[in-house]
Amino acid sequence: MKCSRCREPAVVALPSHHAGFCAPCFDIFALRQVERAIKKHSLLSPDDRILVALSGGKDSLALMHILHRLGYTATGLHLDLGIDDSSEFARASVEAFCARHGFPLIVHEFAAQGIAIPLVRRAIKRPVCAVCGKLKRHSFNRLAREHGFTVLATGHNLDDEVGRLFANVLRWDRAYLADQGPLLPAEDGFVRKIKPLYRLTEFELANYCFLQGIEHHMRGCPFSKGASFSTHKELWEELESHSPGQKLNFYETFLKTGRPVFENLEQQEGASLSPCDVCGSPTSAEVCSVCRITAQVRGQARQ
Amino acid sequence: MITVTIEPDGLPFEAPQANTVLQLLNRMGLRSSRTLVIRDNRLLTPDQRLQHGDAVTLRKVGSKG
Numbered sequence: 340m341k342c343s344r345c346r347e348p349a350v351v352a353l354p355s356h357h358a359g360f361c362a363p364c365f366d367i368f369a370l371r372q373v374e375r376a377i378k379k380h381s382l383l384s385p386d387d388r389i390l391v392a393l394s395g396g397k398d399s400l401a402l403m404h405i406l407h408r409l410g411y412t413a414t415g416l417h418l419d420l421g422i423d424d425s426s427e428f429a430r431a432s433v434e435a436f437c438a439r440h441g442f443p444l445i446v447h448e449f450a451a452q453g454i455a456i457p458l459v460r461r462a463i464k465r466p467v468c469a470v471c472g473k474l475k476r477h478s479f480n481r482l483a484r485e486h487g488f489t490v491l492a493t494g495h496n497l498d499d500e501v502g503r504l505f506a507n508v509l510r511w512d513r514a515y516l517a518d519q520g521p522l523l524p525a526e527d528g529f530v531r532k533i534k535p536l537y538r539l540t541e542f543e544l545a546n547y548c549f550l551q552g553i554e555h556h557m558r559g560c561p562f563s564k565g566a567s568f569s570t571h572k573e574l575w576e577e578l579e580s581h582s583p584g585q586k587l588n589f590y591e592t593f594l595k596t597g598r599p600v601f602e603n604l605e606q607q608e609g610a611s612l613s614p615c616d617v618c619g620s621p622t623s624a625e626v627c628s629v630c631r632i633t634a635q636v637r638g639q640a641r642q
Numbered sequence: 643m644i645t646v647t648i649e650p651d652g653l654p655f656e657a658p659q660a661n662t663v664l665q666l667l668n669r670m671g672l673r674s675s676r677t678l679v680i681r682d683n684r685l686l687t688p689d690q691r692l693q694h695g696d697a698v699t700l701r702k703v704g705s706k707g
Binding site (some may be wrong): 557572 | 650703
């Protein structure tokens with residue numbers, strides 16, 4: 340296979356783009372996909388203070404790397420979830436990456452708040468992935484605001500976004516469909532949230548990390564076995580193999596024609612938010628779900 | 643024979659000869675759109691030929707939470 344741009348031997352084949360690329364041309368392709376996402380949705384401005392959520396996996400490390408290469412200054416934020424035989428490797432991966440590139444890093448430990456994920460798992464009666472996600476999003480927002488950042492960037496890729504959109508469609512979850520996209524503007528106590536990698540697949544990001552020599556954490560979370568998002572991604576991979584480019588088309592078409600409909604509906608009929616009585620974070624209840632979970636976990640730990 | 647290591651966490655094993663990367667992936671039940679194929683620290687595309695005695699790493703790229 341020859342590179343579609345320069346005709347040198349290709350190292351990455353991308354059927355969804357009807358293309359193959361050599362290493363230098365793949366690099367141009369990857370950077371352009373992110374630049375295009377940033378420009379198309381006005382994700383960033385030059386004076387933004389950017390906080391990047393770093394899990395230690397390929398996507399978040401690639402995001403930090405690409406943003407710096409595009410000229411943005413960003414600080415990393417790693418949440419240490421306190422999961423034995425997992426979190427220490429993820430944290431080491433992030434710390435080594437930031438030290439190697441001279442990127443500033445903030446590390447926040449869930450255990451210091453009494454909500455290490457194994458404790459949460461024991462205390463709740465439902466799947467821990469959803470609760471863990473809620474706790475992480477809450478911490479990202481709170482820490483971004485406390486440290487004066489104007490925007491929180493996450494490494495969600497096209498497969499993540501399509502998988503989530505698919506799950507939201509299966510439930511016809513109007514509220515989630517109204518705000519799914521690469522940009523969530525700052526409002527009601529939330530910092531702006533952006534997903535600059537939404538046009539790149541997991542495969543493309545894995546190739547980027549390999550070609551840039553980015554060593555990332557590869558072990559899965561021990562608590563995520565059987566999570567539905569993996570099944571949805573597999574289903575989409577099957578669709579994509581029969582019709583290359585369908586993932587990106589599905590997502591971009593949703594952004595253009597589907598999301599505005601749900602946004603309008605939510606503006607008319609959605610729940611209004613007010614500060615949580617305990618932590619001040621925006622919520623549709625008196626006490627936000629994170630504060631309720633935290634109280635439950637701490638109460639259980641004292642027993 | 644080809645020596646194959648499937649990442650993460652896999653140990654090397656001997657796989658029957660495959661003529662191309664795509665043939666090897668199909669035999670392993672892996673998708674070319676979800677797997678990096680690495681030989682001598684270089685990426686291979688699905689059409690590339692494999693030789694007897696090659697050592698190949700197959701790196702699955704799916705996030706696992």
